[in-house]
Amino acid sequence: MEYPYSFEELVECFKLLPGIGKKGAERMVYHVLSMDEDQVKRLSDALINLKKNMKYCQKCGHICEDELCDICKDTSRDQSTICIVESPRDVFAMEKLKEYNGLYHVIHGTVSIMDGKTIEDLNVMSLFDRIDENVKEVIIATNPTREGETTSLFLARLLSQYDISISRIANGLPMGSNLEYADELTLLKSLEGRKKL
Numbered sequence: 001m002e003y004p005y006s007f008e009e010l011v012e013c014f015k016l017l018p019g020i021g022k023k024g025a026e027r028m029v030y031h032v033l034s035m036d037e038d039q040v041k042r043l044s045d046a047l048i049n050l051k052k053n054m055k056y057c058q059k060c061g062h063i064c065e066d067e068l069c070d071i072c073k074d075t076s077r078d079q080s081t082i083c084i085v086e087s088p089r090d091v092f093a094m095e096k097l098k099e100y101n102g103l104y105h106v107i108h109g110t111v112s113i114m115d116g117k118t119i120e121d122l123n124v125m126s127l128f129d130r131i132d133e134n135v136k137e138v139i140i141a142t143n144p145t146r147e148g149e150t151t152s153l154f155l156a157r158l159l160s161q162y163d164i165s166i167s168r169i170a171n172g173l174p175m176g177s178n179l180e181y182a183d184e185l186t187l188l189k190s191l192e193g194r195k196k197l
């Protein structure tokens, strides 16, 4: 016997989420059925509002609800250091350390020969616009994956035209791993042990 249409449709929607299979999706739909109407409305509003209100910071590319993110707005942060990361998730991972007080630049992905993605496809041109006499160091914190390393090489080459210090987070992170999954101590050591390029 098939599920009623509305039930099946929500199962299919939940299956779009990462790590959710058919069984898990069905369990979630049964749970939604048991929720009261206010809770369901809150859930559906939250989904709509997320898409409607989320923007990318015009300066660094991090997610925010205004033109600029909270980090770019914060003038107490060290304006002389920019840390390049692949995604907003990496910004949150770094911020959890409560150790880094500089700025970020989110490039949204990596160079990928397989996917035909070049350095120009990334949020990189806006990074060069940000480099002025105030910027002293750029830390390349792309993930220690093959794509992350390739991207790091491209970035280092492009940045070498500026009179700034360029560094790469150290190899403490296991090859193929992601910043966001690294434990805080490993990430901290990797940041502290960054090497000049």
Ligand SMILES: [Zn+2]
Binding pocket: 057, 058, 059, 060, 061, 062, 068, 069, 070, 071, 072, 073
């Ligand atoms: Zn920003």
